[in-house]
Amino acid sequence: MHSLYEIETTIKRSSRAKGLSWGVSEEAGKAVRVLEQSKFQGLESFKRLIDLGLTKLNRLLDVGQSDTSNLCPIHFGIFFLDQSHNKDLHRIHKFKNINEPLLILPFLSKSAKNNLLYFDFKSSDLNFTISPGDIFFIDKNVVPNNLSDFSLTISSQRKSLYDQSSWDYLYKLSLETFVEETEEKKISGAGAGLTDND
Amino acid sequence: MQIDLRKPELVMKLDRLGSFHQSKLSFLRSFIREFKNWEFKTNEFNLDNRGFGHIVYVVNNGQKQYSLICFSNHIEDSERSDRVIATKWDASFVLFDGVPAKEDIERLKANVPLQEQGRVSEKELCLSRANKSVRVFEHVVDKLSKGIQPDTKLLYSVGYLYRTTAVYGSGKFGLADRIKIQDREELKGPFRLEMMLVYLARQFTFDVVNHVAHFRSPSKAIKLSEDIARNLGIGNSTGLGMAPFIVNHPALLNQWIIAKEKALKAIRSILSVSQKDKDIFESYLSAIQENIKYWNTESDYQKKKNKQLLKDLDSFQNFYSTYTSKNYFWNSIYEWTEANTQSECCEFIVSLMMEVYPDIVEPLSYEMSINEDKYFDIDTSKTIDEVCKLIENQYTWLLNIDFDNKENIFNFWYYSKNKQEPRMSDRFSEEGSELELPLAIARDISALYGDLKSCDLKRDLGYYLLKSQEYRHILRRVLVCEKLPYSEIQDNTISKTLIPVDMIRLKLSFFGATRFDPRSDRWVRITMYQGAPLMKEISTSNDTWSYKKIA
Numbered sequence: 001m002h003s004l005y006e007i008e009t010t011i012k013r014s015s016r017a018k019g020l021s022w023g024v025s026e027e028a029g030k031a032v033r034v035l036e037q038s039k040f041q042g043l044e045s046f047k048r049l050i051d052l053g054l055t056k057l058n059r060l061l062d063v064g065q066s067d068t069s070n071l072c073p074i075h076f077g078i079f080f081l082d083q084s085h086n087k088d089l090h091r092i093h094k095f096k097n098i099n100e101p102l103l104i105l106p107f108l109s110k111s112a113k114n115n116l117l118y119f120d121f122k123s124s125d126l127n128f129t130i131s132p133g134d135i136f137f138i139d140k141n142v143v144p145n146n147l148s149d150f151s152l153t154i155s156s157q158r159k160s161l162y163d164q165s166s167w168d169y170l171y172k173l174s175l176e177t178f179v180e181e182t183e184e185k186k187i188s189g190a191g192a193g194l195t196d197n198d
Numbered sequence: 199m200q201i202d203l204r205k206p207e208l209v210m211k212l213d214r215l216g217s218f219h220q221s222k223l224s225f226l227r228s229f230i231r232e233f234k235n236w237e238f239k240t241n242e243f244n245l246d247n248r249g250f251g252h253i254v255y256v257v258n259n260g261q262k263q264y265s266l267i268c269f270s271n272h273i274e275d276s277e278r279s280d281r282v283i284a285t286k287w288d289a290s291f292v293l294f295d296g297v298p299a300k301e302d303i304e305r306l307k308a309n310v311p312l313q314e315q316g317r318v319s320e321k322e323l324c325l326s327r328a329n330k331s332v333r334v335f336e337h338v339v340d341k342l343s344k345g346i347q348p349d350t351k352l353l354y355s356v357g358y359l360y361r362t363t364a365v366y367g368s369g370k371f372g373l374a375d376r377i378k379i380q381d382r383e384e385l386k387g388p389f390r391l392e393m394m395l396v397y398l399a400r401q402f403t404f405d406v407v408n409h410v411a412h413f414r415s416p417s418k419a420i421k422l423s424e425d426i427a428r429n430l431g432i433g434n435s436t437g438l439g440m441a442p443f444i445v446n447h448p449a450l451l452n453q454w455i456i457a458k459e460k461a462l463k464a465i466r467s468i469l470s471v472s473q474k475d476k477d478i479f480e481s482y483l484s485a486i487q488e489n490i491k492y493w494n495t496e497s498d499y500q501k502k503k504n505k506q507l508l509k510d511l512d513s514f515q516n517f518y519s520t521y522t523s524k525n526y527f528w529n530s531i532y533e534w535t536e537a538n539t540q541s542e543c544c545e546f547i548v549s550l551m552m553e554v555y556p557d558i559v560e561p562l563s564y565e566m567s568i569n570e571d572k573y574f575d576i577d578t579s580k581t582i583d584e585v586c587k588l589i590e591n592q593y594t595w596l597l598n599i600d601f602d603n604k605e606n607i608f609n610f611w612y613y614s615k616n617k618q619e620p621r622m623s624d625r626f627s628e629e630g631s632e633l634e635l636p637l638a639i640a641r642d643i644s645a646l647y648g649d650l651k652s653c654d655l656k657r658d659l660g661y662y663l664l665k666s667q668e669y670r671h672i673l674r675r676v677l678v679c680e681k682l683p684y685s686e687i688q689d690n691t692i693s694k695t696l697i698p699v700d701m702i703r704l705k706l707s708f709f710g711a712t713r714f715d716p717r718s719d720r721w722v723r724i725t726m727y728q729g730a731p732l733m734k735e736i737s738t739s740n741d742t743w744s745y746k747k748i749a
Binding site: 001002003004005006013020021022023024026027030037061062078079081082083085086110114 | 319320368369370371372373374375376377571574575576578579613636658659660663664667668669670671672673674
């Protein structure tokens, strides 16, 4: 087995060998490292991308660009890593087709954390949400090699995922850790002054 | 009186960085302080009569164990080379996480002697190798086998019995990734495991000579005197491979330098200095001047530096012995030294001042690591104008360099295919510059600056990166330097006048190396742990050993 250091360094150098800039290659190395560490087949996915011809793939430079087919996941990921702080992007975006979509996960995950954002990815073959939290899981950790007609919704709003009744029950339970205050305690237990006029 | 940290534009010049000396912050010394209460013992001793086989040393605190497995092999004299490109060594070492089982030793026996050509696993933490200093080794074995102690003049002129080359860690060749061990309390300082490996390898060198001498003449042989052994270290031969490390790890470099600068600032800020502290300083100064005489080198560059150091120390001593000041004594001493001596002496005195104040300096050794990933991401919401101003403020030194002048872009750094190591060559007469490593920091920041200046300054970095990703790696550094001002060497790392050995020296000084002996402007021999407590003495050591006079 290779160490994560070896994986990151090898991916970085091979990206560079295939014509990516050093800065982008560094990002690719880190992305594959994160995937492998999270038990995703990042290295295999990257190898397939190389086989497709890294420089032949379409780079996302604008969410409104006319051709969004045959997208490169590295540049797709970097686009949202670099641009997601811009609130104009916090909406739904539709794209034609992307290769090796697994490779976008580390970029979206990082962008979600850095900017406190939610990324909802939807397609007929795969749906997932990436949040600023640390946990994400995809069914069987398998992502198709290619996805078509997908959307990505960016939002800074966290959604409520529970019933009001569940909340009410738990909140009531939490009150059982509180102590009922007598009038005397209200005076002696307070840390601040009794008047706020001094 | 408000005393500030020294400014990066003074400290981060390569001439200054290449004059740094070991100090209380050095990693081999903080390793000994951290592990002095652990038990060090020899767990297995399986050498044949000629000294070939393996030894296992175990370091244990009752809950956690680390083991160094040392393989000693026979090689022909013609196969012995201390360059990193060698393929056979007298000894090879691997630091194991825990205590190795028999199967582990068998597996490692087949791989560790091969070094780069072998594979290790995540159970292993560090890897290294060493060759004998043949003339010293033979002399010591010969004398001991005859029942007499070796010639200390010869021994101390070399300083060690074996010389290591590379010490690998952090995921190389299948070793455990740093992430596996980074949260362990005992490993909070940088390079702790590498320092452990080298320390135990030094013990191995003593055990081998004693063993071989004994079997050469069992009835007459004596053991190497402990006083002599203590004054021997372990050698190291280091080439250009080490130099890019300090460029590639700007955040880490900042931590090392700022720890030293904080220590100096705190010492200069002491209002009233006791006579006892002044006496301690003077005693170290006197002992170390004697030891400098053992700093042998054939390098004209280093000879000149050493000669100047001795000359400057002489005038320093004259000044120091007559200087009296009631307040801020060390600040006055520092200011005089800065104004009247060269960097080599000035940094030497700084290290010596740190020696007097363990309470100030030692806690700083725990601040010398950093999570570099925290500084990897680029804040693309910054405006282009903000970044231009950052460059103008932090990189003033490079803005007037003419990168159309061949002298200023003379060298390029590359990764050698056959040597698997970073190298540097003349861009205009040698091939390969199209595969240049991203180490031309000054040139690329200058180009980035030009690029940014041609953009709409009000736009953000996200906008710039949509136009070009060519300087993404450099943009990252500029933003690191904004937060960590000691992260960048303030010199052109591709100019014709670059002395790469200064970059190597910087790193080695933080390791705790002494006796710098550059063999060219690209590689250097040094000594580590000379004067350090022996394995059985570590629990009673007090970290004053590095300024003791070599007997």
